[in-house]
Amino acid sequence: MKYLIPEDITVLFFSTEEQLWYWLNIYSSVRVASLVIQTNINIENIVRHSSAYAYIRSILIRCPTNELITLKQVSxxxxxxxxxxxxxxxLLIKLVVDLALLFEEIGDRQREDENNELAAQRNYDRAANLCHLYIFFSLYYNMTAISRENYINKLLVVWTMPIPDDVKALFTMVFVNISELIKYVSENITKTDTFHLIIPLDCLEYLMDDPIYKFPQVLQIDVIYDGVNELKRIRRRFQSKCKKVEFYTIYDLLRHFEKAELDKTLVSSNSIDRSTIDAILSIIQHRLHLKKLGMFNHLSSFLKQCTPTPLYGLPAKNIKDFAPCFICPSCKLIYEQLYRLECEHQQCKVCVNIQENCARCFKMISxxxxSLVQDSQMKIQDLSIGCSSCEWTGSLEDYHVHFKQKHDQLITCAIFNQDVNISYQQDLTGMNQEILLHNHSPLDSNVSMTSLNGTCIWGISDISDMKNNSASDEQKSIYSSSFYIFPNGYKICLRLFLNGDAKARGTHMSLYFVLMRGNYDYILHWPFQFKIIFTLLNHLSSNNNHTNFLWPDTKSNSFQCPRSDMNIAYGISKFFPLDLFKQNESHYVKNNKMFIKIEVDFVAERPILPLITNAGELLNEEELVDTTYDNLGQLLCRSDAL
Known part of the structure; x- marks a missing residue:
């Protein structure tokens, strides 16, 4: 428990009541998002006792079928x-969706404070990953689709903008204008028990002028509004006349509606209605996607400094339309040109360089x-490519420009001090390629943040506290989150000594590269031998970024295949002078945050040994173990889950 932070998702199991009460009393400051009770003994007493704890947000009960009615009465x-x-x-679906909505709510609160933007981003990612977890439930459990035309209650909505098909599944009918809805209700009033109407604010007066709103079958009318001032006037005029009317913003309505529809679906005695749950998850994911893009705009100045880094390959929505000669079988990205191996299979340049064996036949790569496949470039120019992240289509050449201009936030992996944040694609193998094409990121044991181009930005928050802690030796260093530097590639993290390591204490900032044990080590080429570039980003002018690079010492244990959780760190002890940093701190630190970019150049030709001038150095032995305030344990706890 000592490595947990308030936003962590932790599952704890208790076999006795006494263990539960003991834990709740000891960790009284830890938020309990959901308490799941599964017992046949004294369940009412457990519910009564646990309800008294203020920091328990909700209680879910798992019980035998024959006790459902009794417990629902107790509830x-x-x-x-x-x-x-x-x-x-x-129960699992309910738990996953509720947790996703909780993390979205926490992120919304944090987003209001500019200093908490990174924490908000992390919580939006937690919510998104929980939504993706549902995909795997649907693969292993029987969730059938049920026709909503059989429902007695009909949910009707007026919406002029296009609605995705999976979202339409939530509603009985979708109308583009209010007159069509009124006509439908009038014609079906004797065939339906109840109606629930959702309309925009500008349709309310038209609806209230028609007698259908008085029909007893019309139980509820939800009105979507944008302007607060207009709402006050409309509410005074109409809510007193019609108690059925409730006013919501679009986000408030969706949250209310999502929870109500989910509960209705899960408590039903029928088979689980997969179409309804798919639609709810789609709405949540789309909302999170928009929020994360909005948040990421605050990092856009830093991301644009990464665009010169080559984008080796691209994802595509219509990847199934492409011949295998354009798709690397390892990273599953599209390339203008691939390379032919001795076994006659093809891979991209990066995968050829970083992997030991062919991705198809597993023969060793000589x-x-x-050799370069010569005739593929002309063929691919004639193919139409669909952007994986929007509705754009066009040629590969134009797609490169479009992707960098419109989706630069999806190219570069961004990580933070203690938690992994947004990246574009994660595990791109097997059945996950299908999920990738729908902008999903499955949450399984192989998932970690992944860069598409060997570049990552580390956002380091709480710089003022770090300076004080490092100066007093309370916390000499901090680790970044772990991430994969390329799809199916090496797993790494960074380690920063803000006040310098033992060799540079008080004079220079020290920065180190750490190879970690990853899921793809068995297919990778060892030792690691690629150029590593560190850049301290200047938010005022990219021309004043501070960049340094190193070539790995391939004889060092730091760059061999990891045999433990992580190898010994290797990097640059005198990365950046502290006196220069203090003089220009406002150039490198904004809102108490600092950003460091790491690039791994997979295609640069390694110099001959005597010509290597930037070789880096091993971390001093006395720095291998930091103080008790070091976040290493937290990093390793998370890495085990990735």
């Missing part, structure tokens, strides 16, 4: 009970027998 006395389930599938 009316306890507001924290948020669901009672007779099977694990429904790099002196690799």
């Amino acid at each position: 009316r006395s306890y507001v924290k009970i948020d669901g009672i389930f007779a099977d694990d599938t429904r 790099r002196d027998k690799v």
Whole structure:
């Protein structure tokens, strides 16, 4: 527990009541998002006792089918009970979606404070990853689609903008104008028990002029508004006349509606309605995507400094339309030109360089027998490519420009002190390629943040506290989150000594590169031998960025295949003079945050040994173990889950 932060997702199991009460009393400051109770003994007493703890947000109960009715009657006395389930599938779906909405809510609160933007970004990513987890539930459990035309209650919406098909599945009918909705209700009033209407604010007066709003079958009318001033006037005029009307912003309505529809679907005795859950998750994911893009605009000045880095390959929505000669079988990206191996299979230049064996037949790659496929470039120019992140289509040449201009935030992996943040693609192998094409990122044991171009930005927050801690030796260094530097590539992290390591204490900032044990080590080429470039970003002028690079010492244990969680760090002890940093701190630190870019050049030709001038150095032995304030344990705890 000592490595946990408030936003961590941790699952704890208790076999007895006494263990539960003991833990709740000891860790009284830890937020309990959901308490899941699964027991046949004394369940009402456990619910009553646990409801008294203020920091328990909700209670979910798993019980035998024959106890459902009894427990539902009991639940009316306890507001924290948020669901009672007779099977694990429904309970897990409820838990995952509720946690996603909780992290979105936390992110929304943090986003209001500019100093908490990075924390908000992390919580949006947690929410998105929880949504992706549902994909795997749908693969392993029987979730059938149910026709909504059989429902007695009909949900009707007026919306003039296009709505994705999976979102339409939530509604009985979608109309582009209010007159069509009124006509439908009038014609079906004797065929339907109840109606629930959702309309924009500008349609309300038209609806209230028609008698259908008085029909008892029309139980609820939700009105979507934007302008607060206009709302006050409309609410005074109409809410007193019609108690059925409720006013929501689009986000508030969706959250309210998502939870209500999810609960309705999961408590049903029918098979789980997959179409409804798919639609709810799609809405949440789209909302999170927009919020994360909005947040990422604050990093755009830093991201634009990364665009000169080559983009080796590109994802595409219509990747199935491309012949294998254009798709690297390892990283699953599209290339203008691939390289033919001795075994006659093809891979991209980066995968040829970083991997030991062919991705198809697993024969060892003889790099002196690799040749460029000469005739592929002309063929691909005639193909139309669909952008993986929007509706754009065009040629590969134009796609390169489009992707860098419109989706630069998707190219470069961004990480932070203690948690992994946004990246574009994660695990790109096997069935996950299908998920990739729909902008999903499955949350499984192989997932970590991944860069598409060997570049990553480390956002370091709380610089003022770090300066004080490092000066007093309370916290000499900090680790970045772990990430993959290329799809199916090496897993690494960074280590920063803000006040310098033992060799540069008080004179220079020290920065180190750390290879970690990853999921693809068995296919990679060892030792690691690629050029590593560190850049301290200047937010006022990219011309004043501070850049230094090193070539790995391939004889050092730091660059061999990791046999433990991480290798010994290797880097630059005198990375940046502290006196220069203090003089120009406002150039490198903004809102108490600093950004460091790392690039790994997979295609640069390694110099002959005597000509290597930037060789870097091993971390001093006395720095291998930091103080108790070091975040290494937290990093390793997270790495085990990735």
